[in-house]
Amino acid sequence: MPDLSKRRTSGRHRLIPIVLVGLAAWPTLATAQVRAGAHGAWQTQFLDGSFGVGGRVEVDLSFLPGGLTLAGTYDHFFPDCGTCSASDAGLQLLAVPPTPLYLGLGANYRRFSDGQSDDSGDWSVNLxxxxxxxxxxxxxxxAEYRQQIGSESINEQTVSVGLVLSPARARNAPRRRSAR
Incomplete structure (x- = not known):
């Protein structure tokens, strides 16, 4: 008899549970509040920094308790060297209470190129x-402050200031009184 415990499953069979979870969560995610915007950023490490610009998308996870928000960010930095380029892409889980302050934990993937060698990438965790x-x-x-706590480059901070737009929910329009 063939040993079924060592049988490999095809990629399609691995995809089925992911699709089922996505379909089950779709009604909740479709009603989530979504915001998007842009920001300016300053990334510094030991008094040496770079200015950058970026974008942000936020989704309120109102179907979970605790006022959680999921944010995706992208930053493009302009280092002082002429041929260098740097960028960060990240995902953040934010605890957003009813007050204006929020806290969170994020993961970023950073790429840096000096223009002569291949790009180098690095993962980091941020508070x-x-x-x-x-x-x-x-x-x-x-305004947001991100402190890097895990990466090859130590003690890096990013400060960003920006504006996020949130689509307004539909409101009832006032009705005119009809003259009879």
Missing amino acids: IFGIRIRVLPVLWPY
Whole structure:
């Protein structure tokens, strides 16, 4: 008899549970509040820093308790050397209480190229502290501080200041009184 415990499954069979979880979560994710925006950033390491620009997308995980928000970020930095380029892409899990302050934990993948050798990539873990204030129903300015706690390059901080736009929920329009 063939040994079924060593039987390999095809890629399709591994994909089925992921698709089922996605379909089950779709109604909840479709009603989630989504925000997107842009920011300026300053990344520093031992008093040597680079200015950058980036984007951000946030999704409120209101189907989970605790006011959690998932944020995806991208930063492109402009180092002082002429042919260098650097970028960060990350995912953050933020605890957002009813106050303007928030805390979180994130993971970033950073790429750096000096223009002469191949790009080098590095993963890092970040502690996040921020403040955001809802100015209008659709306008959320924020400031965020990220402290790197795990990477090849030690003690790196990123400070970003930006603006996130949130689509307003539909509101009932006032009705005119009809003249009879």
